[in-house]
Amino acid sequence: MNVQLNEIWNRTLELLKGEMTEISFNTWILTIEPISIDSNTITLGVPADFNKGILEARYSYLIKNALRQISHRDYNIYFAIPSQTPVKPVAQEYTEDSNMSFLNPKYTFDTFVIGNGNRFAHAASLAVAEAPAKAYNPLFLYGGVGLGKTHLMHAIGHFVLSQNPALKVLYVSSEKFTNELINAIRDDKNEEFRYKYRNIDVLLIDDIQFIGGKERTEEEFFHTFNALYEANKQIIISSDKPPKEIPTLEDRLRSRFEWGLIADIAPPDLETRIAILRKKAQLENLDVPDDVMVFIADKVASNIRELEGALNRVIAYSTLTENIINVDMAVEALKDMLNNSKAIIINSKTIQEAVARYFHLKTDDLKSKRRSRDVSFPRQIAMYLCRDMTDMSLPKIGDEFGGRDHTTVIHACEKINNDLNNSTELKRTVEEIKKNITGG
Numbered sequence: 001m002n003v004q005l006n007e008i009w010n011r012t013l014e015l016l017k018g019e020m021t022e023i024s025f026n027t028w029i030l031t032i033e034p035i036s037i038d039s040n041t042i043t044l045g046v047p048a049d050f051n052k053g054i055l056e057a058r059y060s061y062l063i064k065n066a067l068r069q070i071s072h073r074d075y076n077i078y079f080a081i082p083s084q085t086p087v088k089p090v091a092q093e094y095t096e097d098s099n100m101s102f103l104n105p106k107y108t109f110d111t112f113v114i115g116n117g118n119r120f121a122h123a124a125s126l127a128v129a130e131a132p133a134k135a136y137n138p139l140f141l142y143g144g145v146g147l148g149k150t151h152l153m154h155a156i157g158h159f160v161l162s163q164n165p166a167l168k169v170l171y172v173s174s175e176k177f178t179n180e181l182i183n184a185i186r187d188d189k190n191e192e193f194r195y196k197y198r199n200i201d202v203l204l205i206d207d208i209q210f211i212g213g214k215e216r217t218e219e220e221f222f223h224t225f226n227a228l229y230e231a232n233k234q235i236i237i238s239s240d241k242p243p244k245e246i247p248t249l250e251d252r253l254r255s256r257f258e259w260g261l262i263a264d265i266a267p268p269d270l271e272t273r274i275a276i277l278r279k280k281a282q283l284e285n286l287d288v289p290d291d292v293m294v295f296i297a298d299k300v301a302s303n304i305r306e307l308e309g310a311l312n313r314v315i316a317y318s319t320l321t322e323n324i325i326n327v328d329m330a331v332e333a334l335k336d337m338l339n340n341s342k343a344i345i346i347n348s349k350t351i352q353e354a355v356a357r358y359f360h361l362k363t364d365d366l367k368s369k370r371r372s373r374d375v376s377f378p379r380q381i382a383m384y385l386c387r388d389m390t391d392m393s394l395p396k397i398g399d400e401f402g403g404r405d406h407t408t409v410i411h412a413c414e415k416i417n418n419d420l421n422n423s424t425e426l427k428r429t430v431e432e433i434k435k436n437i438t439g440g
Contacts, residue, residue: 005042008071009034014104015066018308021316028059041076042067052079069105102171103161107154113279115272118148121263125152125236129159132167132202132234136261138225141238143265144391146305149238152265153204156236160202168200174210178217185216194220198227202234208257209239213248225256235260244410245387247417267391268304273297276304277311286315288325295327299338310334346389346437348400354437355382358429367402380412381430387413389437 017025032055033045044063046052055063060077067075109129114122121143127135141149157169172180177197184193197203203224211217228235239246242264243257268276277293280286292314300310317333318325331338352363359378366379379401386397387409394406401409419426 005034005037008037008042008067011070011102011104012063012066015069015106016062018106019062019066019312021313024059024316028055029063035080035082037075041078043078043080045082046079048081052081055079103154103157103169105158107151108158109155111279111283112148112151112155113268113272113276115268115275117266117268117272118143118152121148121152121265124261124263125156126159128234128236129156130163132160133232137229138235138237138257138260140243140257140260140262141236141265142240142242142262144240144267144303146303147265147267147391148304149265150206153206153236153238157202157204160234167202169202169204170197170200171204171206173206174208174217177205177221178211178214181217181220194224197224198231200228200233202236203228204236206238207240208237209241209246209249211249212246218250218253222250222253222256225253229256229259241387245413245417264393266393267301268307270297270301273301273304273307276307280308280311286311288315289327292325292327292330295330296334299334306337310337313337348386348390348392348397350437351385351389352382352400354433355385358433358436367400369402380416381433383409383412384416385430385433385437389434 013029016029020029028051031047031051035043035045037043046055056079060079064075064077067073067077109122109126112118112122121141124136124139125141128137128139141152143149153171157171160167160169180193180196184190205221211221225235237257242262243249243254246254274294274297277288277297278290281288281293288311293311296310296314297307300307314325314330314333317323318329321329323329349363352366355361355378356363356366359374361375361378365375366382368375370376383397383401386392386400387394392400394409397409398404398406416426416430420430
C-alpha cells in the first residue's frame with residue numbers, strides 16, 4: 001500500500017467522521033478502500049454499483065473537501081469497483097516519517113472557543129506553543145470526553161509549525177503508541193521505533209490513561225519521556241483524569257507528569273455552548289437561526305462533541321426532509337437524543353441521593369460535619385462517584401459536600417480507589433450504586 005495514500009486516507013476518515021452522522025459514515029464511507037494516487041487523481045475502491053452511485057451523488061463533495069483540507073490539493077476522485085477480490089483494508093504500517101505530524105487542520109487556536117471552563121487550559125496551551133520547552137514542560141491537560149483537549153493539542157502543533165516549520169512535531173494517541181511498540185517488538189524494529197519518538201521537538205500524546213497497567217508500554221514511554229525532557233523537548237499529555245487519579249499508572253510516570261503544569265477543562269457553560277455553535281456555523285457557512293442554536297445549546301450540555309453532533313443532525317434532517325430549520329424541526333430531529341438525555345441526569349445531587357438511599361441516610365448527612373464511619377464512609381464513596389461519573393472539579397465537589405477542601409476530596413477518591421483493588425464487597429457496593437444512578 002502506498003504510504004502517502006494510506007496516511008492521507010486515514011486522516012480524511014478522521015475528518016469525515018466528525019462531519020457526518022455515524023450511520024452514514026459507517027454505511028458509506030467505511031466501505032471505501034483507497035487504491036491508488038497520482039498527481040491529480042485518487043482512485044477509491046467501492047464494493048458495488050449501488051455504493052458508487054450513492055457516493056458520487058451524495059458524498060463526493062464532502063470527500064473532495066476533506067481531501068483538500070488534509071492535502072491542500074484539489075484531487076479528482078474516481079470510484080472504482082475492483083474486478084477481483086475486494087481490496088484489503090488499509091493496514092497501519094510502522095513508518096519512520098518524521099515529517100508527518102498527524103495534525104487535524106480544523107483544530108487550531110483560531111477555531112477554539114474560549115469559555116470559563118477552558119480559559120486556563122487555553123492560556124497554558126498558547127504559552128507552550130509560543131515557547132516550546134520554556135514555559136511549562138510537560139503540559140498535562142485533563143477533562144472529560146469531548147471537551148476540547150485534543151483540539152488544544154492539535155492547535156499547539158499547528159502554532160509551533162507556523163512559527164518554525166523546521167521543528168519536528170508529532171501527535172499520537174496512546175493507543176497508536178502502544179500498537180506501534182507492539183509492531184516494533186514483533187518486527188524487531190525497536191531502535192527505529194525509539195528513533196522516531198525520541199528524535200522530535202514536540203510530542204503530543206493523547207489519552208495517556210490507556211497506558212496504565214501496560215507494563216511494556218509504560219516502560220518505553222518512561223524512557224521516551226526522559227529522553228525528550230533531558231534534551232529540552234516539549235511534551236504535551238492529555239487524559240480524562242489528573243495524574244493522581246489515573247489507576248494502575250506507575251508512580252514514576254505519575255510524578256513526571258506532575259513536573260510541569262496541570263490544567264483541567266470543565267464542561268462548557270450555556271454561553272460557551274452557544275458560542276461554539278455559532279463558531280461552527282460561521283466556519284462551515286451554515287444558515288442556522290440563532291434561536292435554534294440557543295435551543296440546542298440549552299438541551300445538549302454534556303460535551304462539545306455531542307453538541308456539534310446535535311447541530312449536524314439538525315442540518316442533516318433539514319436537508320433530507322427539505323424542511324426549513326426552526327426550533328420545532330430541531331425538536332423533531334433531536335427527539336431521540338433529548339429523550340435519552342432526559343432519562344439519565346448524573347450530577348452531585350443524583351449521586352448524593354443514590355448513596356444516601358443505599359446507606360439509609362439523608363443527603364444532609366453527607367454534607368454535614370459528622371465524622372462517624374457510618375457517615376464518613378458513604379460520603380467518601382459519594383465523592384469518589386462524583387469524580388468518576390461527572391466532570392466536576394475537585395473544589396466544586398468539595399463545595400457540594402458542605403464546603404470541604406479539595407484535599408479532602410482527593411483523600412476520599414484515593415482511599416476508595418485503593419480499597420476497590422482489595423475489596424470485592426466494596427466493588428459490589430459501588431457497582432450497585434452506579435446501576436441505581438444510571439438505571440442500568
